[in-house]
Amino acid sequence: MIYLHLLTMKLFIDSANLHEIEAAASWGVVDGVTTNPTLMAKERATTSDLKKAVREICTLVKGPVSVEAMTDTCDLIVKEAQQIATWHHNVVVKIPCTTEGLRATKILSGQGIKTNVTLVFSPNQVLLAAKAGATFISPFVGRLDDSGEDGIKMIEEALCIIKNYDFKSQIIVASVRSPRTVACAALLGAHVATVPFKILEQMVQHPLTEKGIEKFQADWGEAQKK
Numbered sequence: 001m002i003y004l005h006l007l008t009m010k011l012f013i014d015s016a017n018l019h020e021i022e023a024a025a026s027w028g029v030v031d032g033v034t035t036n037p038t039l040m041a042k043e044r045a046t047t048s049d050l051k052k053a054v055r056e057i058c059t060l061v062k063g064p065v066s067v068e069a070m071t072d073t074c075d076l077i078v079k080e081a082q083q084i085a086t087w088h089h090n091v092v093v094k095i096p097c098t099t100e101g102l103r104a105t106k107i108l109s110g111q112g113i114k115t116n117v118t119l120v121f122s123p124n125q126v127l128l129a130a131k132a133g134a135t136f137i138s139p140f141v142g143r144l145d146d147s148g149e150d151g152i153k154m155i156e157e158a159l160c161i162i163k164n165y166d167f168k169s170q171i172i173v174a175s176v177r178s179p180r181t182v183a184c185a186a187l188l189g190a191h192v193a194t195v196p197f198k199i200l201e202q203m204v205q206h207p208l209t210e211k212g213i214e215k216f217q218a219d220w221g222e223a224q225k226k
Contacts, residue, residue, distance in 0.1 A: 009185075009186050009189075009190060009191070009192070009193070010031040010032065010063070010170075010191060010192040010193075011029055011030055011031055011182075011192070011193055011194075011195060011200075012030065012031060012032040012033055012034050012063070012064070012066075012172065012192055012193070012194035012195070013025075013030050013032075013033055013034075013061075013194070013195060013196075013197060013200060014033075014034045014035075014039070014174070014176070014194040014195055014196050015033065015035070015039060015196065015197050016035045016039040016040045016042065016043045016053065016057070017039075017042070017043055017197070018043075018053075018056060018057065018060065020197040021033055021057055021060050021061065022060050023197070024197055024200055025060050025061050027200075030061060030063075030200075031061075031063040031064075031192075032061060032063035032064040032065060032066075032090075032192070032194075033057055033060075033061055033063075033064075033065045033066065034065075034066040034094075034116070034138075034172070034174070034194040035054075035057070035065070035066060035067055035068065036068050036094065036118075037068055037070065040053070050067075051087050054067050054084075054087050054088065054091065055087055055088055058087075058088040058090050058091070061090075062090070063090060064090055064091075064092045064114065064116075064136070065088065065090050065091055065092065066091075066092045066093075066094045066116045066118075066136070067084050067087075067091055067092070067093060067094060068093075068094035068095075068118070069081050069084065069093055069094065069095055069104075072096075072098070072100060073100050074100045074101075074103040074104045074107070077095060077100065077101060077104035078104045078107050078108060080093075081093040081095070081104065081108050081113055081115070082108075082111070082113065085113045085114070091114070092114040092115065092116045092135060092136060093108065093113060093114065093115050093116065094115075094116045094117075094118045094138075095108075095115055095116070095117055095118065095134075096117075096118055096119045097117050097118065097119055097120045097125045097128070097129055101117065102117075102128055102129065102132045103132075105117055105129065105132040105133060105134050106132045106133055108133075109132065109133025109134070109135070110133070114135040114136075115133075115134050115135050115136070116134065116135065116136040116137070116138055116172065117129035117132070117134040117136070117137050117138065118138045118140075118174070119138075119140065120137055120138055120139045120140065121139065121140060121143070121144055121149075121154070122154070123154065123157040123158055123161055126139065126157075126158040126161055126162070126171070127161050129169065130161065130162060130165070130167035130169040131167075133168075133169075134169045135168075135169065135170070136169065136170050136171075136172050136191075136192070137158070137169050137170070137171055137172065138171075138172040138174040138194070139151070139154055139155060139158055139171065139172075139173065139174060140174050140175035141154070141155060141173055141174065141175050141176060141177075141181055141185075142174075142175035142176060142177040142181070143175045144175075145177070151175075151181070152181065152184045152185070152188070155171065155173055155184075155185060155188055155190060156188050158171050159171055159188055159189060159190065170191035170192055171190050171191050171192065172190075172191070172192040172193070172194050173185040173190050173192065173193040173194070174193075174194050176193060176194065176195050176196065176199055177199075178199065178202075179199055179202045179203045181193070182195060182199070182203060
């Protein structure tokens with residue numbers, strides 16, 4: 001069942017690698033970026049200055065760039081988020097779905113600071129994050145699947161909650177492990193899917209496309225000889 005009628009589904013790249021982000025952005029289909037501490041740590045050699053790295057990412061894409069706050073109490077999260085938000089007008093602060101995180105999200109939403117409530121695994125967490133005023137909410141589909149739950153079913157329930165009460169929060173389908181997950185999310189009417197670069201590459205590829213190109217080129221080459 002399709003729950004939302006959107007002009008378009010947004011695709012974010014889930015990466016902190018500048019080369020991957022630049023390459024994906026050049027395709028003209030990437031609307032934003034999500035990062036996390038693990039992704040940033042992988043790029044430590046070239047992005048030791050987090051603020052500088054985030055600003056570089058913001059030059060490569062025009063849309064939202066999610067950056068995670070690392071503190072764990074409401075007051076500290078708010079203070080950190082206020083600072084991160086000054087780095088660029090497209091920055092969105094990622095906040096974990098905890099009681100302290102929800103408190104901080106409510107305060108920050110009142111201040112006009114964009115937030116992405118992350119590490120979400122249940123419809124109840126979606127409801128709470130939406131009521132707190134989250135700009136984005138990120139259910140982790142792949143991790144749910146890994147634990148034996150149905151990640152896409154949870155996305156369907158999340159979208160229903162958003163529609164039922166006309167919440168302004170957008171659902172980001174996160175922890176994407178395969179191109180099929182992106183297609184399922186699109187069929188449900190998800191607002192956003194954030195996708196690793198290797199999955200974006202796989203989305204482009206199909207063996208019949210390659211065979212078709214080879215056939216067309218071969219036929220055209222034969223025609224030129226006549």
